[in-house]
Amino acid sequence: MKEYILLIDTIDEKGLVYNVSKILFANHLNIEQNAEFVDKNSNKFFMRSIISGELNPDILLKELKEVLPKESTIKINLKSKKDIVILATKESHVLGDLLIRYNSGELDANIKAVIANHDYLRDLVEKFDIPFHCISADDMEREAHEDLVIEKIKEYSPDIIVLAKYMRILTPKFVENFPKQVLNIHHSFLPAFIGANPYKQAHHRGVKIIGATAHYVTDDLDEGPIIAQDVLRVDHTYSWEDxxxxxxxxEKVVLSNALQLLLEDKVFVFGNKTVIL
Amino acid sequence: MKEYILLIDTIDEKGLVYNVSKILFANHLNIEQNAEFVDKNSNKFFMRSIISGELNPDILLKELKEVLPKESTIKINLKSKKDIVILATKESHVLGDLLIRYNSGELDANIKAVIANHDYLRDLVEKFDIPFHCISADDMEREAHEDLVIEKIKEYSPDIIVLAKYMRILTPKFVENFPKQVLNIHHSFLPAFIGANPYKQAHHRGVKIIGATAHYVTDDLDEGPIIAQDVLRVDHTYSWEDxxxxxxxxEKVVLSNALQLLLEDKVFVFGNKTVIL
Amino acid sequence: MKEYILLIDTIDEKGLVYNVSKILFANHLNIEQNAEFVDKNSNKFFMRSIISGELNPDILLKELKEVLPKESTIKINLKSKKDIVILATKESHVLGDLLIRYNSGELDANIKAVIANHDYLRDLVEKFDIPFHCISADDMEREAHEDLVIEKIKEYSPDIIVLAKYMRILTPKFVENFPKQVLNIHHSFLPAFIGANPYKQAHHRGVKIIGATAHYVTDDLDEGPIIAQDVLRVDHTYSWEDxxxxxxxxEKVVLSNALQLLLEDKVFVFGNKTVIL
Amino acid sequence: MKEYILLIDTIDEKGLVYNVSKILFANHLNIEQNAEFVDKNSNKFFMRSIISGELNPDILLKELKEVLPKESTIKINLKSKKDIVILATKESHVLGDLLIRYNSGELDANIKAVIANHDYLRDLVEKFDIPFHCISADDMEREAHEDLVIEKIKEYSPDIIVLAKYMRILTPKFVENFPKQVLNIHHSFLPAFIGANPYKQAHHRGVKIIGATAHYVTDDLDEGPIIAQDVLRVDHTYSWEDxxxxxxxxEKVVLSNALQLLLEDKVFVFGNKTVIL
Incomplete structure (x- = not known):
């Protein structure tokens, strides 16, 4: 039997669960998993259900719209592999981790292509029979280079764009083209050490714990909604290179965990935060 | 407006959420929080809702019973402070932590009494104006001593009995008297190092991480359902005393976290495991 | 046999370990524990040894000075309990934790007094027969109030001053009076969320991990050398109060760990960082 | 200037540090890093120094032997890349992680070959131009198969043999052939869940934290000296496959950390434990 993921993001009001479950029941659908969250301060309601059975998404959507508040965002996604495009520069550890997972079948996604602004990683990517495109930024304006990257990404119509240590700053135009689709890994425990070379900053500050943060990319550098974070103990014997x-x-574990959440449609964006159901 | 916690533990079947939410809606009740879990293997359904509004628990229970499977366990608890009795021996760190939280109002419970098999902790407990009962086990059979402890506990009719480093083994009779009411802290990362002196065992094995486990007490020593665990890194410089x-x-953080979950009615026991909603 | 802690903070050069160990050997002293660290970038050498035997600290110091670089800082501390004074405001969790450890003998220090700018914690402190001084800041200039606090602290000549959630900003004068003696707990994972109400800041930013930082107090608020840090996972269900x-x-575990390091003379300050041996 | 790693494992006695440092000083050698550990219970002394300068290892060894207790184990290793052979079966995540690190130069070792008892991973390994040998165990006695594996390993004279999810039990003969050279990753937080399918065991026990353990292989299955461990939080929503x-x-992070320690000669074996300097 086919499985679908139902996602509802709306204003909280009495009877929401009743109204949704009534329609699912009337359509003879099973609820395989269900999670809800109400944010009291903002009066917001979020719901993610895995439902199974015979259904016509368009009809179900129409029925749900009738009983939910007007401002609701409702999605019904067939549970299936998503397409991703990866952007990289020179560092291979995050990219390599994705490739190994992809190769073993553990990554439940199709890597359609890797795009980089240098040619260093071509050899690694092509080992796994994945298209690699080097779009050099040499002698180019930022906008012109980015336009080429956007164009190349669009050829693959990905669901998610993963910045696997892509070391270039994106313009608002890029973000506009792929809203809530761009996942980045920042090599610090945000909001500590925003910007360039967080490890040098962390070393200079003498912290005893370092971390990494996976977040959606928005117009504000390193300020997008946080999806996952993790940390690691260090001590005075660590140089910044250590x-x-x-x-x-x-970095690679956090990015991998965050990507897994996106692949399972578990992340709602809510202001500058995420709700993970 | 009064708040109630609705707890349902039943067999999974189509329409459960619909049926429950229909009754809540018909009674004009608000769902303030809601969490569900379906265990596919065992076909079990668990639900915890915080509901608010005017309600008669007996009537609501009757209505819910009519639409839920016969084998269902349904509870409707008024959200209020629970009563606890603490059992201890000589060590003060877990007990002391509870007393400090109690004193500041952070522990959302009434500590009715502390019972110990030694008199060491009397001075500490009485600082906080809590009844302290020393029931010595000297020159007594295990069963006879335990009977006195059971009797003393029953005088206070507690909701929860917390073993705060109570160093005596309980008999099945004790557990029978207080089913799913006894919370213990074991000073190891269970199931590693069951039994006496886990730190000595851990030191001897040369582990690099130690931990603590809060669990319900059952007839099998250190084998009850686990509620919370946490760990700590150690290295070769640690003696077992370190x-x-x-x-x-x-230990004290894990016990405190587990107790908090019990005080909020968040823990379902399911076979030898817990579901925490 | 008496035990001493030898602390050396100097410029690295060839033969340091040889020269120090030669003198210890010539004096028939045992090295019970020894740790060294060389910072290559700054060419600094740190050494902490626990030594036992019959020794005259003044003579040993003189002998060590002769073989070590001129700029060396050398200390020989008899291993013994240090005196501490605690500053607090209204919150009791960190203070209470210290009191419980003190009461059980686990805290290897003498708590000489607790000083607070409110009277809330008097009852708690006096349960443990420790002098409590309320020095209200009402209707006073910051400097005048601080002068009273400094004066009161000095009556007890403490080795270490612990800010156990003392919610007032200290002036440079305070820090000058007690250089490298003031330990603070900041309720965030520094350098994230400097300043007021870090939990509100963390909640607003939507982080998935929160933390606490114990550090030496310097003239720059929340910028002193970090001694210990730890973290905790949170999610979207947490309000800032949660x-x-x-x-x-x-907070209390981190402060407790940092204080333990200070009590054992394990912390060297090095620029704005710490070396922990 | 060349760097050497000096490793001393001996009985503790007065003057050890003095005697060793005297010889290093007399030979005009620099101590770049130095760490010692004394185990009081067993009266054992461990020392690891990175030394630089012009030296003849044989002569230095002779000089050190003269001043150290007879039972001392002394090693002087030129700091250089070690050779490793990897054994695997079908799972690729640990192997793949090593390959990616190797490919990027992050793994400071030479992977000489991968040997597996199935042919599944050939394609992956050969992408990285590393010899892959499938030695099938079909229709063979355990000992006969193992003899072939031992023989093949010996062709490469590796310093370290990494079991990257090699799912076969090794005989004492294997261990004898490669004493203190075989590194294994066990997919549980040892000593919890020894033996087959630890994740199923962990799921059945309802633990809230799972882990992995890297250890030296000895004759007792899963009982060898532990080198590194790490853990991960899980909850009731995790199936054993999750x-x-x-x-x-x-698993891959723990193995990687443990291997790094071996590559830097940081691990001493001491009874059934490790000292990591």
């Missing part, structure tokens, strides 16, 4: 080496493990 | 000292922080 | 409640466990 | 998937991240 921190960077140790931090790579955290 | 591990014990460092471990105390984990 | 974060605060959960964070309290981390 | 635990396995989540656990893979921990």
């Amino acid at each position: 921190m960077r080496r140790a931090g790579r493990n955290v | 591990m014990r000292r460092a471990g105390r922080n984990v | 974060m605060r409640r959960a964070g309290r466990n981390v | 635990m396995r998937r989540a656990g893979r991240n921990v």
Whole structure:
């Protein structure tokens, strides 16, 4: 039997669960998993259900719209593999981790292509029979280069764009083109150490714990909604290069966990935060 | 407006959420929080809702019973402070932590009494104006001593009995008297190091991480359903006494977290496991 | 046999370990524990040894000075209990934790007094027969109030001053009076969320991990050398008050760990960082 | 200038540090890093120094032997890349992680070959131009198969043999052939869940934290000296397959950290424990 993911993001009011469950019941659908969250301060309601049975998404959507508040966002996604495009620069640890998972079938997604602004990673990517496109930024304006990247991404119509240590700053135009689709890994425990070389900053500050943060990309650099974070203990014996080496493990695990959440449609964006159901 | 916690533990079947939410809606009740879990393997359904409004628990229970499977366990608890009795021996760190939280109002419970098999902790407990009963086990059979303890506990009719480093083994009779009411903290990362002196065992095995486990007490020593666990890194410089000292922080935090879950009615027991909603 | 802690903070050069160990050997002293650290970038050398035997600290110091670089800082401390004075305001969790440890003998220090700018915690402190001084800041200039606090602290000549959620900002004068003696607990994972109400800031930013930081107090608020940090996972269901409640466990454990390091003379300050041997 | 790692494992006695540092000083050698540990219970002394300068290892060894207790184990290793051989079966996550690190230069070792008892991973390994040998165990006695594996390993004279999810039990003969050279990753937080399918065991026990353990292989299955451990939180929503998937991240990070320690000669074996300097 086919499985669908029902996602509802709306204003909280009495009877929401009743109204939704009534329609699902009337359509003879099973609720395989169900999670809800009400944010009292903002009076928002979020719901994610895995439902199974015979259904026509358009008809179900229409029925749900009739009983839910007007401002509701409702999605019914067939449970299936999503397409992703990866952007990288020179560092291979996050990209390599994705490739190994992809190769073993553990990553439940199709990697359609890898795009980089340098050619260093071509050899690695092509080992796995994935298209690699080098779009050099040499002698180009930022906007012109980015336009080429946007164009190349669009050829693959990905559901998610993963910045796997892509070391270039994106313009608002990029974000506009792929709203809530761009996942980044920042190599610090945000909001500590925003910007360039967080490991050097962390070393200079003498912290005893370092971390990594996976977040949606928005117009504000390193300020997008946080999806996942993790940390690692360090001590005075770590140079900043030691921190960077140790931090790579955290970076790839955090990115991998965040991507898994996106692949399972578990993340709602809510202001500058995420609700994960 | 009064708040109630609705707890349902039943067999999964189509329409459960619909049926429950229909009754809540018909009674003009608000769902303030809602969480469900379906265990596919065992076909079990668990639900915890915080509901608000005017309600008669007996009538609501009757209405819910009519639409839920016969084998269902349904509880409707008024949200209010629970009564607890603490059992201790000589060690003060877990007990002391509870007393400090109680004193500041952070522990949302009434500590009715502390019962111990030694008199060491009397001075500490009485500082906080809590009844302290020393029931010595000297020159007594295990059963006879335990009978006195059971009797004393029953005088206070507690909702929860907290073993705060109570170093005596309980008989099945004790557990029978207080089913799913007895919370213990074991000073290891169970199931590693069951039994006596886990820190010595951990030191001898040369582990790099130690932990603590809060669990319900059942007839099998250290085998009851686990509610919360946490860990701490150690290294070769730790003697077993160092591990014990460092471990105390984990013990008290884990017990405190587990107790908080019980006080909020968040824990379902399911076979030898817990579901925490 | 008496035990001493030898602390050396100097410029690295060839033969340091040889020169120090030669003198210890010539004096028939045992090295019970030894740890060194060389910071290559700054060419600094740190050493902490626990030594036992019959020794005259003044003579040993003189002998060590002769073989070590001129700029060396050398200390020989008899291993013994240190005196501490605690400053607090209204919150009791960190203070209470220290009191419980003190009461059980686990805290290897003498709490000489608690000083607070409110009278809320008097009852708690006096339960443990520790002098409590309320020095109200009402209707006073910051400097005048602080002068009274400094004066009161000095009556007790403490080795360490612990800010156990003391919610007032200290002036440079305070820090000058007690250089490298003031330990603070900040309720965030510094350098994230400097300043007031870090839990509100953390909640607003939507972080998935919160933390606490114990650090030496310097003239720059929340910028002193970090001694210990720890973290805790949170999620979208946490209000900022939930974060605060959960964070309290981390605060008290981190402060307790940092204080333990100070009591054992394990912390060297090095620029704005710490070396922990 | 060349760097060497000096490793001393001996009985503790007065003057050890003095005697060793005297010889290093007399030989005009720099101590770049130094760490010692004394185990009071067993009266054992461990020392690891990174030394630089012009030296003849044989002569230095002779000089050190003269001043150290007879039973001392002394090693002087030129700091250089070690050779490793990897054994695997079908699972690719740990192997793949090593390959990606190797490919990027992050793994400071030479992977000489991968040997497996199935042919599944050939394609992956050969992408990285590393020899892959499938030695099938079909229709063979355990000992006969193992003899072939031992023989093949010996062709490469590796310093370290990494069991990257090699799912066969090794005989004492294997261990004898490669004493203190075989590193295994066990997919549980040892000593919990020894033996087959630890994730199923963990799921059945209802633990709230799972882990992984890297250890030296000895004759007792899963009982060898532990080198590194790490953990991961799980909850009631995890099936055992979910635990396995989540656990893979921990497995590869723990193995990677343990291997790094071996590559830097930081691990001493001491009874059934490790001292890590």
